[in-house]
Amino acid sequence: MIFEEQVPVDVWGTNTRKHRFALMWRGLSYTGKTHYEAILPISGAAKLERYCQKKNILFISKSHFAVRSTGYRREFFSKSKPFIGKLYICAYCGRLISADSLTVDHIYPVAAVTGSLRLQKKLAKKGYSSVNDVRNLVAACPRCNRKKGASTSAFWTLKAKIGRNYSLWMLRKALRLAILIGLIFYIYTLLPLH
């Protein structure tokens, strides 16, 4: 027999009432008002997720894979080197930020991963151990973290993946400096002083 992982799922939403029997048929038990829960094999949970999407019902999977861990911040610091001393670089804006004041950001936000088995599968396929895998964590300044919120747009994801490379920020700074020096020299040659 092939063992299939069991995942706890939660389903809720104002229109669950309409789908009460369909949800119970799928193995969920009613826990109050508009909330249902169950522990299902992963394939059953995937089917349920598709059904919920079609019916516009909020689906949440609570597998260990998708839950914010208590130690992810510690995990980040144990695996990520600072840029210099105790300073890190915000992956989104390139600002230097101290270890004490930086926020550790989940590139794929926990809420998004919790609410989507598709995303969980995608990350599992890439070899992530969970949503708290160090590959899903980047340093962010509080401002960028607030701006990003729970967005899953490709724009933010790409920005994080590129922005975690310190060398690219250095290259950008060097290029800017080179352009500035070039400009100063150019202006200097235009001056009628020599």
Ligand SMILES: [Zn+2]
């Ligand atoms: Zn920032």
